[in-house]
Amino acid sequence: MREPTAGQLRTRIAIKPWQDQAQGFADVAVVDGPPLYRWASVIPVSSATYWGSRQIDTGVTHLIVLRHCEQVSSRHVVEAEGLRYRVMRLKGSVGAKRWTWLECELLGSA
Numbered sequence: 001m002r003e004p005t006a007g008q009l010r011t012r013i014a015i016k017p018w019q020d021q022a023q024g025f026a027d028v029a030v031v032d033g034p035p036l037y038r039w040a041s042v043i044p045v046s047s048a049t050y051w052g053s054r055q056i057d058t059g060v061t062h063l064i065v066l067r068h069c070e071q072v073s074s075r076h077v078v079e080a081e082g083l084r085y086r087v088m089r090l091k092g093s094v095g096a097k098r099w100t101w102l103e104c105e106l107l108g109s110a
Contacts, residue, residue, distance in 0.1 A: 003099055004065050009039040013064065013080040015072055032077070040066035042080050060088055064102040068093065072100060077107070084110040 017033035043063045062085055064078055078085045085104035093099045 003093070004041055006067075008041050009066065011040050011042050011080050013038055013040045013042070013066070013078050015069070015076050015078050017075060018077045018086075019075065035079075036069070036071060038066045038069060040064050040078075040080070059105070060103040061085075061106045062104045064104055066100055066102070068097040069100050072102065078102065078104060079110045082110055084108060 014035040014037055016035045019031055019033075020028045021031050023029045041064070043065070044061065045063050046059060046061055064080070064085065072087065072090060074087050074089065076087050078087065084107045085102075086107050087102050088105055089103040091101040091103070
């Protein structure tokens with residue numbers, strides 16, 4: 001895969017830490033942390049599989065490319081243009097740390 005140029009990073013994204021916190025006896029609440037804002041390129045790589053209105057396939061649907069960011073892990077979600085993505089895997093640049101590639105799954109609207 002070719003490295004992008006800075007001019008190709010046209011989408012403003014918010015990278016948020018995501019964790020589930022227990023509430024009461026059997027309830028779970030999703031808690032987002034403070035966001036990191038970056039410019040990125042969001043590239044669809046495959047489509048999501050739906051049955052009715054529910055997404056049933058959990059594969060990688062989008063590739064998000066941004067300048068190197070060490071704070072991102074698989075415990076983060078990315079919000080871009082009203083959609084939310086779960087980070088599945090990370091890839092870094094070979095050699096110089098210039099770019100971070102995030103393999104993400106589309107979760108739906110933010």
